Amino acid sequence: MVDEILDELSAFFKAMNLSTYEIDCYITLLKFGEMPARKITKESGVPIGRVYDVLIELKEKGLIEIQEEVWPKLYKPIQPSQASYNLVMRVYDQNKKQEKLLLEKAKKLERKLSKSKLGEQLESSKLFWSITYDTPSILSTYLNYFRELKEELLLTGFINKYTLKIIPWTKPLFEILSDALERGIKIKYLFSFEYDERTLTREIKNRCDNEFSGLKKKIDKVYSLDLNSVKYQMRYVYKKIPSYIDILDQKRAFIKLQNPMNPIAFFACINILDLHFATKVRKHYLNLWHLEAKE
Numbered sequence: 001m002v003d004e005i006l007d008e009l010s011a012f013f014k015a016m017n018l019s020t021y022e023i024d025c026y027i028t029l030l031k032f033g034e035m036p037a038r039k040i041t042k043e044s045g046v047p048i049g050r051v052y053d054v055l056i057e058l059k060e061k062g063l064i065e066i067q068e069e070v071w072p073k074l075y076k077p078i079q080p081s082q083a084s085y086n087l088v089m090r091v092y093d094q095n096k097k098q099e100k101l102l103l104e105k106a107k108k109l110e111r112k113l114s115k116s117k118l119g120e121q122l123e124s125s126k127l128f129w130s131i132t133y134d135t136p137s138i139l140s141t142y143l144n145y146f147r148e149l150k151e152e153l154l155l156t157g158f159i160n161k162y163t164l165k166i167i168p169w170t171k172p173l174f175e176i177l178s179d180a181l182e183r184g185i186k187i188k189y190l191f192s193f194e195y196d197e198r199t200l201t202r203e204i205k206n207r208c209d210n211e212f213s214g215l216k217k218k219i220d221k222v223y224s225l226d227l228n229s230v231k232y233q234m235r236y237v238y239k240k241i242p243s244y245i246d247i248l249d250q251k252r253a254f255i256k257l258q259n260p261m262n263p264i265a266f267f268a269c270i271n272i273l274d275l276h277f278a279t280k281v282r283k284h285y286l287n288l289w290h291l292e293a294k295e
Contacts, residue, residue: 009027013026015136017134019054019057021051021054022063024045025046025051028040028043029064029075036074037055037072062086062090063078131269132268134267138269139173141269142176143176149185149248154188154248154282154286155246156191156245156246156256156285157192158244159194160194174219175223181232185231187233189232190236190288191215191235191236192236192238192239192241193240212294215234237294243255253278253281254271255269257270
């Protein structure tokens, strides 16, 4: 069980672009507790010529602490949930300035297009889209736009054998959801199981019901969200949703592409700012929510 959890944690850190040496050092410290650099080298296999630089990187990323008042120095791991949060927030802070610059450039370009002959040929509902790749950048984009929510957030997600295991590592996402709820934002979260269109047996449906119930309990236990609130609701459908699309304030849509090489993550996110498109996918979402989804 412990090894399985560590494998999932390693996969999460890999998705966050940590190096193999960084992951090996951190996992070693989790297994054995605080220790000096030479022992970390022995247990992890990270070369002594690299281990000190790797440990400094881990400290800067908020994954370990260094006890400098003793000799030799001791390196201590920060608890995984806090370490994951520190890592995501570091990436968010790094990307925030760059994202703001890109958004300003995009807005200038949009204004120029709207005044040009090319702009006259475009639909009146101005379309702006961009693509974000890899987990850190996608999380950073979500944190940025979730903080700007005014009214409503419609989310989609999938449930597979990894979902329950990674809930503790999604702290930044659920913290921003909690903040949105406090600001009065209404949130719906629609999950799907990944079955095809064939008729499902009662046994499979019962298993889905139990897994979703376990997911709700896990989220409630880890993040203390009020799952009975009219502002935050979770439902699920048995079969795979054709496209995972999140809708923000009825005007922006995030199309999420699942990573075929890493089933716990999304490979890319297409960010579309278009009122007409968002209205259409929102209507489809609410049809699923009211006509097919179960609580």
